[in-house]
Amino acid sequence: MSANKESWGSRVGLILAMAGNAVGLGNFLRFPVQAVQNGGGAFIIPYLVCFLVMGIPLLWIEWSMGRFGGKFGHHSTPFIVDTMHKNRLWKYIGVFGIWTNIAVAAYYCYIESWTLSYMLHSVVGTFEGMDQDAVAAFFNSYISIGKSTLGIPLEPIVFYVLCLLLNTFILSQGLSGGVERVAKVGMPLLILFGMFLAYKGVTITAGVDGAINDSSVGLNYLWTPNYEQLWSPSVWLAAAGQIFFTLSVGMGTVHCYASYVRSKDDIALNAMSAGWMNEFVEVVLGAAILIPISIGYLGIERVTELVQLGGLGLAFKTLPYLFFQWGDVLGAISGVMWFGLLFFAGITSSLAMGTPWMGFLQDEFNWGRKASAWSFGIIVFVLGMPTVLFFKYGVFDEYDYWAGTVSLVVFALFESILFAWVFGMKKGWREITSGSDIKVPGIYKFIIKFITPLLLLWVFVGSLVTPKGGDWGAAFSGNWVLDDSSIIKKMMNSSLKKELAEAIAAVNPAEVERLQNTLFYVNASRVLLIAVFLSIALLVYVAYKKRVREGKI
């Protein structure tokens, strides 16, 4: 008999936990940068279209797959997908739904630990009186495990371990006693902090507190539509990609949470409520903070430079400095709110990442809740330490790329085909609408069967063979040169090898050594990730054999 006795406390708690799973750092850091880089206001059109034809269908698919698997006592994707078709190989596809979470948690908890640390630094006034360069230098020193003003030796490691302990402890309290309780506190606070910062973001006046632009300049920069870009496949690809990351689909966490819902209870409305809540946080709050505040104080040119480096740089190297333009007290409060909302966004997602692994151990090997939570914490620590220690060698980015990007698309593609074509749309539709508190529009039968898998296939192929500079026109006219960002080129380390060749040609031994080390660590992290995947697949095989021995299959 399974040791898994978890359940949700309340419907609102489940929705907040599911929304918390979806709302992550990307809502505040990735979305505004993607929007700026892909047509400004025009980005929102493909973004919302992709939400309607890919995001919502995937949410319904994952919720109903989870609830369906839960009927048979499965709470992790390997055996959830195994119940949907007699082919025994499906459960190995389901391994993605555990592996992704462990691998993503390993580096995600590291960023989460930065937010925890930066909250404390905001309170003790570390950033008071610092100029922008000093704040940026502080971050660089922090991640290189340099000296910190708190005087704690190995500060990033200490905060990383603290963060993991916190996650493990909450997970060990179970779904309703731990995860749900955190979501019920964390989500309202996140929205409250977000609303305060959004208000500050949209009320900046040029000339006040050192601002050089009104908020409207930043909002114009973000929202002015460049309709020409609307026809670019790269923009649509970016929009579809953003929908993926923002909804946490293709990970296995939604399946796991939904597997604790009984078959007579609604999932269609729950999915819509949690999904739109995530959109509110991303589009309404996320768009009103990072870019308007940065442009208000730094100007468009500087921010255009900074967004090329991604949202993390703006969040940790720039905003702490900008907040202190509002005065020491408000600067400290805003810092706590900013890193606090990032922390809540992070922890509600990282907690979700622990549950599929715990569900798997509880279901298959009768592990207790505490033991399975601690095993998650230990595995994430072991897998995550390379991202902490070798951050500058690209280990962190490597985990993010393979586990946090490629793997999501692969798994979502497989699950959409399994659901619509293998399990069958007739049974699938029954699963989505069973117990539903809303009328699910019939058009979604067609969308789930045809549009969603095709869109996912396009996202996958588009990422696999991205043409140079995203120039699809040139690619289709016969000149298909792969971009260094394509999966194939990434796999071949083309960009790194090119840089290495240039460093050798320029006779720069220090740079050559750094790039050779980077190449080594990049390859080593891939081997590590593959080893983890194979180990989980082996455990799934052992669990399957155990089931056969016990006569459960």
Add this chain to the structure above:
Amino acid sequence: MNTSALIIMLTTIIMVTGLTIYFFYKVLSTPPRPEPDSYIDNDDEPERQLPKS
């Protein structure tokens, strides 16, 4: 703000906020199903029990 940016921003914000509130309100206003349901916090509420046959 320029007009096109303002139109896109306001339309998006109103639509997303409206739908978020609408679906969450619908969750709150939908009467719960009788026990046993998926949620344990309300297990002991007398009005939620199935009538004994």
